[in-house]
Amino acid sequence: MKTFRKVLSLILAIVTVFSLGVCAYAVENKTVIVSAEKNAYIVIPAEYESYEYYSAQTLQKYIAEMTGVKLSIVSDDVKIGGNKIFVGKTVYADFDFSDKKDGSYYITSNDNSVTICGNGNAGTVYGVYRFLEEYCNLHFYTKDVITIDHSEAFAVPADISISYEPFFSARRLDTVSTNDNDFQVANSLNNGREIPTFMGGSIPYLGGFCHTLTTNYCNADTYFGEHPEYFALSKGKRVPDQLCLTNEDTLKIVTQGVLDVLRAQSDPNADLQILSVTQNDNQNYCECDSCKAFEKAHGGVQSATMINFANQIARAVKSAGYDNVAIDTFAYQYTRKAPTGIVPDDNIIVRLCSIECCFGHALDDKNCPENVEFMKDLDEWSKICKRIYIWDYVNNYSETICPFANFGVLQSNLQTFYEHNVIGVYEEGNYYQDRCDGEFADLRTYMLSQFMENPYCDYDDVVNRFLEAYYGNGWKNIREFIDILVEHSVTKNKHLYIRQQPKDALPKLSLKEVTRCDELWANAKSLAQDEAALKHIERSELCWTYWKCCHYRKEFSLFRTPYQFMKVRDDFYHKLVDMGFTMVGEGGIKVLTDIPALYLLFPCTMWETKHHNDFWYFISPFVERMYQVFTSIHYFFN
Numbered sequence: 247m248k249t250f251r252k253v254l255s256l257i258l259a260i261v262t263v264f265s266l267g268v269c270a271y272a273v274e275n276k277t278v279i280v281s282a283e284k285n286a287y288i289v290i291p292a293e294y295e296s297y298e299y300y301s302a303q304t305l306q307k308y309i310a311e312m313t314g315v316k317l318s319i320v321s322d323d324v325k326i327g328g329n330k331i332f333v334g335k336t337v338y339a340d341f342d343f344s345d346k347k348d349g350s351y352y353i354t355s356n357d358n359s360v361t362i363c364g365n366g367n368a369g370t371v372y373g374v375y376r377f378l379e380e381y382c383n384l385h386f387y388t389k390d391v392i393t394i395d396h397s398e399a400f401a402v403p404a405d406i407s408i409s410y411e412p413f414f415s416a417r418r419l420d421t422v423s424t425n426d427n428d429f430q431v432a433n434s435l436n437n438g439r440e441i442p443t444f445m446g447g448s449i450p451y452l453g454g455f456c457h458t459l460t461t462n463y464c465n466a467d468t469y470f471g472e473h474p475e476y477f478a479l480s481k482g483k484r485v486p487d488q489l490c491l492t493n494e495d496t497l498k499i500v501t502q503g504v505l506d507v508l509r510a511q512s513d514p515n516a517d518l519q520i521l522s523v524t525q526n527d528n529q530n531y532c533e534c535d536s537c538k539a540f541e542k543a544h545g546g547v548q549s550a551t552m553i554n555f556a557n558q559i560a561r562a563v564k565s566a567g568y569d570n571v572a573i574d575t576f577a578y579q580y581t582r583k584a585p586t587g588i589v590p591d592d593n594i595i596v597r598l599c600s601i602e603c604c605f606g607h608a609l610d611d612k613n614c615p616e617n618v619e620f621m622k623d624l625d626e627w628s629k630i631c632k633r634i635y636i637w638d639y640v641n642n643y644s645e646t647i648c649p650f651a652n653f654g655v656l657q658s659n660l661q662t663f664y665e666h667n668v669i670g671v672y673e674e675g676n677y678y679q680d681r682c683d684g685e686f687a688d689l690r691t692y693m694l695s696q697f698m699e700n701p702y703c704d705y706d707d708v709v710n711r712f713l714e715a716y717y718g719n720g721w722k723n724i725r726e727f728i729d730i731l732v733e734h735s736v737t738k739n740k741h742l743y744i745r746q747q748p749k750d751a752l753p754k755l756s757l758k759e760v761t762r763c764d765e766l767w768a769n770a771k772s773l774a775q776d777e778a779a780l781k782h783i784e785r786s787e788l789c790w791t792y793w794k795c796c797h798y799r800k801e802f803s804l805f806r807t808p809y810q811f812m813k814v815r816d817d818f819y820h821k822l823v824d825m826g827f828t829m830v831g832e833g834g835i836k837v838l839t840d841i842p843a844l845y846l847l848f849p850c851t852m853w854e855t856k857h858h859n860d861f862w863y864f865i866s867p868f869v870e871r872m873y874q875v876f877t878s879i880h881y882f883f884n
Contacts, residue, residue: 277329277357280315280400285328291336292321296444297367298334301374305331305362312382313400332361334370339363347412348517349436353377355406366517368436368446375432376410386433387715388688389426414663415518416449416635416670417698420677421691433695437670451520451574453507458522459489463503464496478532485530491551492536500555501562508568520595521563522574523556531580543587549577550585553594560591574635577627584626590633595670598627599637605652606735606742609659613738621662628667635670636663640690643832644745645851646676647684647792647822649752651735652742653709653728656693660701671698682829682836684788684822686728688716717786718779720770724786727766730759748796748851760799763790785825791818796849809876812846816873819845819853830854843869 280286288302302319310316320326322336332338341352341363348366351373355361362377364370378384381402383395418437423429430438431445441448454462460477466486469476476496478488489496504521512519525531531548544550552575560573571593577584578599590596600609600620607614610621627634638659642650663671673694676687689712696708709728713721731752736742740753767787774780795802801814822838830836835856839845843866844852 276401277355277404278399278401279329279331279360280309280313280317281398285326286315286317287326287328287330288317288319289322289326289330289332289336289338290319290334292323294321294334295367297371297446300444300446301362301370302333304371305333305374305378308378308382308384308394309400312394312396313398315400328358330359332359332363333374335363336361343369347415349415349434350411351376351408352410353406353408355402355404357404360402360406367443368431368434371431371446372434373410375434376408380408384432385711385715386429387692387712389423389429391688391716393715412699413701414669414671414698416672417695418670418672419675419691419694420672421675421687422679422683423688423691433692434699435695437672447516449518449520450516451522452511452571453504453521456522456524456576457526458524459500460487460526462507463500463523464489469499478530479534479537480530480532487526487528488530488532490532490534490537491555492532492534492540497555497558501559504559504563504573505566508563508566508571512568512571514570516570519571520574521571523559524574524576524597525552525578525581529580541585545583545586547581547583547585549581549583550588552576552581553585553588553590553596556594557588557591560593564591564593572633576637577623578637582623584623584630589630592632594631595633595635596627596631597635597637597670597672598624598668601637601639601744603639604736604741604743605639605650605655606740608655608662610662614741616741624662624666624668633670634666634668635672636668637672637674638663639744640673640675640694641685641687642744642746644836645748645751645792646678646682646829646831647789647827647850648746648748648796649685649731649789649793650742650746651728651731651752653686653690653693654732654735656690657697657701657703657705660694660697664701673698678829678832680826682827682831684785684792684825684827686786686789688782689713689728716779716782717770718773718775718783720773720779720783723766723770723773724783727763727790730755730763734759748793748849751793751796760794764800788822788825792850796851798849802849807876807880808872809880812873812876813880815846815848818850842866842873846870846873 278284288305290298290302306317306319339361343350343365346365349368349372351364351369353362353373362370362373364373383393385393416437417435419435420438424435424438427441427445430441437449440450460466464476470486474484476490476493477484477486478490507521537551541548541550556573556575563571563573572595573593574595574597576599577596602616603609603620604614604616607617609617611617640652642648675690676683679687692712693708696703710725713724717724734752734755737753767790770783771780774783794800795818798804828838830838830853837855839853839855841858841862843862844857846869
């Protein structure tokens, strides 16, 4: 598999060089499209679509930012001279999209014109951003860090020939930057927050994104009291947070609820809409005789009843005329293994979830037991399902400030998905970032967006460009730090999980390497050219400080005076507070403490309100008084 990837990556690289001609052109082989001395126009169809006009405006905006020249937008039925950039399905765009996915595009050029045309609502939009990225060096690294070249003239190769088709039809991330539609569209994301049609649109989830069965359709508040038989029989009693999936009345209720949502929310003109029919987030699956018998006949797995249930709803949806709607269900925890003797209908999406996996070893690492099991499930689902989506996990949800060294597997895992017929990917990241990100969420977001767009792109180019734009002149120090993290993320017997405790992070990091990491952060800060770069460095450095505090390393060592021991913890705690931190991880139990006895005496793993009790409140005044005494003694002798 690795050999295949290397060969495929080489082929794609060769195709890129020869078809795009991005890097190998001499000045004399370029055509000046825009300058103060040349007349140039952006041309759109006379009867344009809203996304074509938006694409033209986007091109106009960034070429003006690059050159200072604002091009006029005209329709293709107007005769004009000069250079032209044709946008959308103008009369001059002769491309065949009949066998291309939505979001595909072509970019071509000759001596005096460029043509950008795409398929569906999004293709032309993506094509324009790709053109700007390649020839204006426009990059949306975050929603706030955006770069572009500046030049008096805008020149491009005279024989551009770019043809692109998405590797994945659905691409979703959910960190803070992806709340911004400009960032999403510039980075070809289409399955997250709602994107307006004029910006290319998105693939919406109607009626809820997940865990919908008992919350949206057969709600326990409505039905459980009078009809507990609609709900799962778990460990000998009916429970309100999962359904019995072989009960005919349950099926009728959920089907009716689904159809009600579609009547209220569906768009007949959309290319694809998804409706989630998914289990709740617990292990309370039904163990009634009917469910057990059906599962026994289909491989002995709970996914059998789930797929059968979803299939019947999907058929009702199709019979009602909703041909552009897919029913989404989970292969998650107890439903992760594929059934036998039953297959998902063509309008079923199976979302396979990787929550149990190790994220330090590649998913296809044959020496990682958790990942070997996941790959077996992915193989089995790929044999029976035409629409596999992946719900993947990319940060530590318990200790989000702590380093989560999964950078080395992000690209490899997306290659694995693509090579196993996955068509949609959701990378669930730090969606609560504004409250607890002190790590590398922005970097990870950009990396994943690029790897979803092309899993075989140049890893070093993606990472290094981001680091330089985000951290400034000291970026090479940050890159070395990240490489150290990746090198020490796992061992043969130490893995990386999404709720890993800091004590298990970065196994076997030596004192020499810890010292080197300190030097790297100090170097990066000393080289910061402005406040923005310094702020980014200081915020990301928090993950390293957090790790040292939890491991009693360097300035957090136990072998310090009482004053030094408490002072460094006090400083770090208040730095977190001053930078707006209220949480250290996902969920209410990860709220940052305000009890001095906890943050003055213990490592960061104790700085959470879940550790609160009367004892800590009681001794806090004494601990604070001790700290004051130690401070006075320190300054008296120094």
